[in-house]
Amino acid sequence: MQSISFDRAADVYDDTRGFPPGIVDLVADSAAAALPPGARVVDVGIGTGRTARPLLARGFHVTGVDLSPKMMRRLLETLPAGSPRPALVEGDAGWLPLAAQSFDAAISVHVFHLIARWRQALAEVRRVLKPGGVFLTGYEWRPEDSPPQVMFEKWREIVGSKRATTHEGPGVRDFEDVKKELFAMGAEVDEWSVGEWATTRTLARHIETIEHRTWSATWDIPDDFFAQCLAELRAWAVNEFGSLDREFTTPRRFIWQRFRWP
Numbered sequence: 001m002q003s004i005s006f007d008r009a010a011d012v013y014d015d016t017r018g019f020p021p022g023i024v025d026l027v028a029d030s031a032a033a034a035l036p037p038g039a040r041v042v043d044v045g046i047g048t049g050r051t052a053r054p055l056l057a058r059g060f061h062v063t064g065v066d067l068s069p070k071m072m073r074r075l076l077e078t079l080p081a082g083s084p085r086p087a088l089v090e091g092d093a094g095w096l097p098l099a100a101q102s103f104d105a106a107i108s109v110h111v112f113h114l115i116a117r118w119r120q121a122l123a124e125v126r127r128v129l130k131p132g133g134v135f136l137t138g139y140e141w142r143p144e145d146s147p148p149q150v151m152f153e154k155w156r157e158i159v160g161s162k163r164a165t166t167h168e169g170p171g172v173r174d175f176e177d178v179k180k181e182l183f184a185m186g187a188e189v190d191e192w193s194v195g196e197w198a199t200t201r202t203l204a205r206h207i208e209t210i211e212h213r214t215w216s217a218t219w220d221i222p223d224d225f226f227a228q229c230l231a232e233l234r235a236w237a238v239n240e241f242g243s244l245d246r247e248f249t250t251p252r253r254f255i256w257q258r259f260r261w262p
Contacts, residue, residue: 040105044107093111096125123185151203189257204244
């Protein structure tokens with residue numbers, strides 16, 4: 001398993017992973033309240049700056065690390081004129097090219113499932129934090145039994161049953177695995193949700209996000225094999241839910257987790 005660079009997604013990332021209006025400020029204000037004022041923050045997997053841009057606007061000093069130079073170029077291209085700029089470093093989270101105990105806080109959103117040596121990356125986060133520093137992680141929540149979640153799990157099942165190789169090999173994990181590892185490292189955590197919204201989409205639209213290879217879990221599947229899996233998923237969805245034109249509304253919210261070491 002190798003860590004995943006998002007070069008191929010740089011031009012569409014913000015359009016496919018954005019928050020609805022108003023949620024960005026709620027998430028950013030909540031993060032700002034959880035961090036030391038004016039802190040030096042390292043954003044692990046800064047990408048196009050979805051998390052970093054609002055923190056910069058709120059007076060934080062941000063250094064970003066990412067495997068993808070194209071994503072970081074996109075960040076700089078989309079910063080408003082006159083905005084503070086982050087320091088950017090191309091590198092792997094498993095070997096952060098940063099000095100020990102040099103940051104007040106670290107932050108990472110939707111990244112650790114993409115990192116091959118994720119335990120080593122967590123140790124690196126701990127290394128670069130000053131004593132008393134905090135590690136803030138976040139993710140979007142939706143019910144496990146919601147159609148998009150069930151459909152994506154079915155997709156993984158179909159691909160796995162046919163023995164395809166994807167980047168989600170034996171090292172795949174969820175947010176609970178990361179939390180358990182940080183507990184084993186002696187961290188304490190507090191957790192809270194920020195904002196609530198809902199998305200209404202047809203089954204066909206959910207399948208399109210897979211067909212268009214929106215998510216990194218679809219990127220390394222060969223085209224001919226991909227088409228077979230997609231046809232099987234469509235047939236399963238019709239049998240499970242009915243017409244692909246049927247709409248479902250899915251509730252969502254954002255979850256922050258703040259880890260600290262006593």
